[in-house]
Amino acid sequence: MTQSPQGAPALSINHPSLWDSEQFEANWSVFVQALMREEASLLIPAARIRWQIEHCDTFLEVRSNWESLEASNRLGAWKRLLVAAERECRNMLPLCVRCGQCCRMGSPTLHMEDLALLKEGKIAWDKLVTLRAGEPARSPFDGKPFLLTEERIKVAEKKGSSECVFLLTEPYQCSIYSDRPLQCRAQACWDPLPARDTAELPFLLRNHIFEGIDVLLEVIAEHENRCSFQMLAQAFEKLATGKGENIEEVLGLLSYEEHFRHFVSEKFTIAPQNLDLLLGRSFAGLVPLFGFKVLEERDGSKRLVPEASEANAD
Ligand code: SF4
Incomplete structure (x- = not known):
């Protein structure tokens, strides 16, 4: 707050008593976003907090009456609103608001x-x-x-x-x-x-999903045996610690796993979009986890490049 020329406290330009409805909304938005940053968590999302605050009686009353409030009453109304907002965000109602x-x-x-x-x-x-x-x-x-x-x-x-x-x-x-x-x-x-x-x-x-379908359980076991996630992780670990000597090993694994999936899809007439359940995510789809991406050349051969690389297949 600043001082008036007479020494009496003067209202700052941002004082609630001077706000019209538009300024009320703008200041509310700044406040509620700061509050959500403080209060939101992985379990209580910001959108849920905001929904509850903006459906409480105090908010609905203050917002709908703001324009008609006497300037001298606006500061009090604004303070009531801030107190209500803090209270609401700490007392989440047992209610799914479908946010x-x-x-x-x-x-x-x-x-x-x-x-x-x-x-x-x-x-x-x-x-x-x-x-x-x-x-x-x-x-x-x-x-x-x-x-x-x-x-x-x-x-x-x-x-x-x-x-x-x-x-x-x-x-x-x-x-x-x-x-x-x-x-x-x-x-x-x-x-x-x-x-x-x-x-x-x-x-x-x-095993629960495919119980009794022995042929698919065998396919899963064989895939784990030949293309486990650990095999891919170890190959990339070697790539990271070495000087790229085992690049062919990594590409070989990717290629083998791709063929395995293709073979299973053809032989057992399983749509490719169902393979992520049967065999897990493809090696090719997992490559970004290790900071790489696979590029396909015009001749169909594959190249492994760091994800940040600007390189492309052209
Ligand atoms: S969209 Fe439905 S199935 Fe998906 S997380 Fe939400 S409630 Fe669950």
């Missing part, structure tokens, strides 16, 4: 209980992906990265994002809401405990 934020932060991992959804055709094979032992994953609870010690079956995510493939946009809705997996049903941003508890329940594995 879609939790479905954008990652897709669910499936449990044994979800097997029925697959058997009934509620979740198709081509919407699933297997993350194999050794692959990096991120905890849905604290976002921390870790290496999987056992495979996990997950709903696929949209290309280049962590958004679940079943999330529709505008309005944000789950396209399989009544048949969503266990983890999604337990997910509640106002109470993280039920979702955390699902981590104690048995996870779904490929």
Whole structure:
């Protein structure tokens, strides 16, 4: 606050009593964004916090009356609003507002209980992906990265994002809401405990999905034997520590795995889009994890280049 020429406190240009509705909105937006930065977390998304604050009685009353408030009453109203906002963001209501934020932060991992959804055709094979032992994953609870010690079956995510493939946009809705997996049903941003508890329940594995289809179980075992994730990781580790001597080994692995997938798809008439469930993510698709990308030359041969490289196939 500045001083008037007479020494009395003068209102700063940014004093609430001087704001019209437009300035009220602008100042509110600055405040609420700062508050969300402080309060939002992996479990309580910013959009959910904002929704609750902007649906509380104090906000609705102050916003709708702002224009007609006496200038002398605006500071008091603004202060009431700030207090209400802080209170609301610390007391999340047990209510899903369908902001879609939790479905954008990652897709669910499936449990044994979800097997029925697959058997009934509620979740198709081509919407699933297997993350194999050794692959990096991120905890849905604290976002921390870790290496999987056992495979996990997950709903696929949209290309280049962590958004679940079943999330529709505008309005944000789950396209399989009544048949969503266990983890999604337990997910509640106002109470993280039920979702955390699902981590104690048995996870779904490929052996469960393909039980009784011996030929596919053999294919999975053979693929693990010849193209495990660890083999790829070790080859890239050698590449990083050596001077590129084993580049042919890496390219050979990529090529072999590609042929394996092609062979399985042809021989057992399995659509290529179902292979990410049966065999896990392709080696070619995993290469960016190691900071590389594969470029295909005009003659069909493959080249491995660092991801940041400007090199291209032309
Ligand atoms: S399955 Fe539905 S509820 Fe679960 S993450 Fe995907 S969109 Fe969200």
